[in-house]
Amino acid sequence: MSVQVALWAGAQRLGAAGIAAGPREARLLMAAALGVAASRMTLHLQDDLAADAAARFEALLARREAREPMSHILGARQFYGRAFKVTGDVLDPRPETECLVAAALEERAARVLDLGTGSGCILLSLLAEWPEAEGIGADISVAALAVAQENAERLGVTAQAAFQEANWFEGIAGRFDLVVSNPPYIGLGEMAELAPELAHEPRGALTDEGDGLGAYRAIAAGVRERLVPGGRLLVEIGPTQAAEVADIFRAAGLCAVDVLPDLDGRDRVVTARSA
Missing domain, CATH: 1.10.8 (Helicase, Ruva Protein; domain 3)
Structure with missing residues (x-):
């Protein structure tokens, strides 16, 4: 044949x-x-x-x-022009998340914190574009942190990146110019409707087992103590969550709250600043 x-x-x-x-x-x-x-x-x-x-x-x-994802089978996914190692321990980097990276790059940051870093695709893309910056990738999953560390080595940014096991801000010290996150935002009731490929991804990276807003509440509760004055927060959201996430951030005392679309015109990123 x-x-x-x-x-x-x-x-x-x-x-x-x-x-x-x-x-x-x-x-x-x-x-x-x-x-x-x-x-x-x-x-x-x-x-x-x-x-x-x-x-x-x-x-x-x-x-x-x-229906195992192609990235798992081939072991890598292209994201923001770079190849990232992907395993079943991390969320498969998606094109819509590149919109968050592009928005973050509009204003330079010296110190970056990535909450729920997974493969490290957001943090490491930013550090690769900003050679003078440094950052921390935090994740509750030790296995995910191992993948992120390997990706940092692949991209040659290990001197800029540190990784820490943490549940959101737990144990994170210092202040940052920029906090970014692509947290679990799928509501429990939506899980049964997802594509079969998502069954191969870590459940904890997809859903909070609640209404899909739990991560944003946790981030809003602690982010002001971790941002410098005027520092930025950027989070990815589901396309129907913009108003609710914006309200959570405003209620937490954040200012300049805005919503950015992805390339398909759907609400995808909520941005805010510390006062």
Whole structure:
């Protein structure tokens, strides 16, 4: 069997599993099975598919058919122009979160705190853009912190980044110019409606097991003591939560509260400042 025939069959299987991007994803999986760059797949389409590569392709296809995220299968996800290691211990970085990074970069910060850092994609993207800055990535998950630390090493920003096991601000010392977070914001009642891929991600990074606003209340309760005067807070939200999160921040004494859209025009980031 040629690579092309196997690739076509794999794309059909993924399509039958309900994966709309079956042809593109099959191509990426075949490239991984062959150990070649996806951009060079065209050069190998007429090659005979060796038995060992066929076995690898079959194993990768089976994982994707079970709706395991591509980032978990391939071990990485592109985010803000950089490759981040991704495992089942961290939230899969999503394109909409890049809007938070872009908004944060509009105003330089010397010290950054990332609450619920996960893979570290937000904090490390900022530090890579600001070589003079330093930051702390905090997470309640030790396994997630290990992934973030590895990503810091991959990106060459270990001298700028520190990681700390913490439940929100617990044990965090000092003040910061910028606090960022992509917290769990999915309400318990919404969990059953999520895409099958999300079953492979850490539940604690998705939901607060309540109304989806618990993390914002916790952040609002402690952020003023951790921001310098005039310091900024940026958080990602679900597209229906803007008004509620903004009200929580205003009630906590934060000012200049604003809502920013993602590239699809949906409410995605709430920003605020300390007085």
